[in-house]
Amino acid sequence: MSNKSVELPESLVNRVESRIKGSKFASVSDYVTFVLREKLAEEESPKTPFSEEEEKKIKDRLRALGYL
Amino acid sequence: MISPHGGKLVDRTVPFEKRDQTVHEAARLTQLEISQDLARDVENIAYGAFSPLEGFLCQGDYESVLHTKRLQNDQVWTIPILLDVSKEELNGVKEGDRVTLVDNTRLPFALLDIEQTYTYDRKELAEKVYGTTDHAHPGVARTFAMKDLLVGGKITLIDPLFDEFQRLRLKPVETRVLFNEKGWRTIVGFQTRNIPHIGHEYVQKTALTFVDGLFINPVIGKKKKGDFKDEVILDAYNALLANYYLKDRTVLAILRMAMRYAGPREAIFHAIIRKNFGCTHFVVGRDHAGVGSYYPPYAAQQIFEEFPDLQIVPLFFTAFFYCSKCESVVNEKICPHGAQYRIDFSGTKLRGKLSSGDAPPKELIRPEVAEVLLKHKDPFVE
Numbered sequence A: 001m002s003n004k005s006v007e008l009p010e011s012l013v014n015r016v017e018s019r020i021k022g023s024k025f026a027s028v029s030d031y032v033t034f035v036l037r038e039k040l041a042e043e044e045s046p047k048t049p050f051s052e053e054e055e056k057k058i059k060d061r062l063r064a065l066g067y068l
Numbered sequence B: 001m002i003s004p005h006g007g008k009l010v011d012r013t014v015p016f017e018k019r020d021q022t023v024h025e026a027a028r029l030t031q032l033e034i035s036q037d038l039a040r041d042v043e044n045i046a047y048g049a050f051s052p053l054e055g056f057l058c059q060g061d062y063e064s065v066l067h068t069k070r071l072q073n074d075q076v077w078t079i080p081i082l083l084d085v086s087k088e089e090l091n092g093v094k095e096g097d098r099v100t101l102v103d104n105t106r107l108p109f110a111l112l113d114i115e116q117t118y119t120y121d122r123k124e125l126a127e128k129v130y131g132t133t134d135h136a137h138p139g140v141a142r143t144f145a146m147k148d149l150l151v152g153g154k155i156t157l158i159d160p161l162f163d164e165f166q167r168l169r170l171k172p173v174e175t176r177v178l179f180n181e182k183g184w185r186t187i188v189g190f191q192t193r194n195i196p197h198i199g200h201e202y203v204q205k206t207a208l209t210f211v212d213g214l215f216i217n218p219v220i221g222k223k224k225k226g227d228f229k230d231e232v233i234l235d236a237y238n239a240l241l242a243n244y245y246l247k248d249r250t251v252l253a254i255l256r257m258a259m260r261y262a263g264p265r266e267a268i269f270h271a272i273i274r275k276n277f278g279c280t281h282f283v284v285g286r287d288h289a290g291v292g293s294y295y296p297p298y299a300a301q302q303i304f305e306e307f308p309d310l311q312i313v314p315l316f317f318t319a320f321f322y323c324s325k326c327e328s329v330v331n332e333k334i335c336p337h338g339a340q341y342r343i344d345f346s347g348t349k350l351r352g353k354l355s356s357g358d359a360p361p362k363e364l365i366r367p368e369v370a371e372v373l374l375k376h377k378d379p380f381v382e
Helices: A010-020 A028-043 A052-064 B016-028 B036-047 B059-068 B122-130 B138-144 B172-182 B198-209 B230-244 B263-276 B299-306 B347-355 B367-375
Strands: B031-033 B083-085 B098-102 B108-113 B116-119 B149-157 B187-192 B213-220 B250-252 B281-284 B313-316 B320-323 B328-331 B342-344
Touching (some): A010 A028, B016 B108, B036 B108, B036 B149, B059 B116, B059 B149, B187 B263, B198 B281, B230 B250, B230 B367, B299 B313
Parallel strands (some): B031 B098, B187 B213, B187 B281
Antiparallel strands (some): B320 B328
16 A cells, blocks of 8 residues: 655644554654544444345345344 | 444345346356355355345455455455355356356255456465464364365355254344344344253353343354254254243344354454344353453454444353352352362363263253253264
8 A cells, every 4th residue: 555645734743643652653654644534434434224125125035034 | 223234234135026037137147056065155145144235355355354354345354255266166157147056955956147367375364364274273284275266256046055953044034023023122142062051051041131131142053072063052042032031031043154253353254244133232251252261261352342333232251160169150350269169161071961862951951941052962063
């Protein structure tokens, strides 16, 4: 996977540098990558769509199998 | 409800109205025979258990998974799902072609659109996925027995394969509807390849105490010598659930898939699959998906720290045992008594008892489960 650079305020970088001392994060980049992945995973979560017809068919099968 | 991995539940099955037309098309195409294990991977891709995968990995994703434990699009993925073929099997088929996949019964069951064929390094694959190149490791042995080329591309399932346990098999879309219908918002997934002993029951019920529902999802498929046979595992679970579990809080359904025994990497893979089934939590015990002593006992728990974006929440359990002083199942975090009071849930001890026709002690196995086990003349994989 290739990498790209982003710009961050120096004060923020300083805070992250102090925060990660002695932690599992080897660099500011590691920390920012971790936090962004966590945030994006939260925000990119759409609902799973079921059509009414599809849901009815599934429920019928689940009843036939004794799950409902 | 938790989103499927990658945001969308994959469906690579042929719609009912197009089935006949697709069967005719499949009959005219070159056939590629694949093993039962690979055929089950095809089904899991088609039904969305392996979402976001839509087919076998192409080279970019293969290398990305090997080196970063992520697909090229940055989504977490730790076990490469690969289709290996020989040059002879390809028989003139090239990238861009569509072939029919047949299983060992020669029945066409799926289509594969070949995007890429590529070579790979078996040693590197074994080292990265299993952390070893020792051929005594079952996953490594399987890797070194793979054919020379890998084929990447999307699959389309025409018909499901025969399954003797069909009544216990649910697709991710079905479990999601089921959990929703039961009113469960939080569900803990429990992966197993073993018969249930009291220690498993303790873990499952402890986990269930904190969520709405328990999804017990035994892996049914190729296992190693000495593991319990599939029918034995399912009979044992049915006996346990009928006698000791609330029906409204527990669902038992199988997962058709071969074990890889890849320890930490496989723990993540197992969690992703359960996320696709709709689980919000996943139990990870000591030496999850391990074999022999290839992995440190809690490596399969530590690896979760690498993935803040996995979303499914791992529930970590330490080793547990029966303490005759506490008179209950406990673990090393809560029991103050010495080793002389401990009865370990040793698989070897259990196998020994069963092989000699004796019922294991009730501290280890529920009597109803022991009765089922003893009814099976030969309960182990040979």
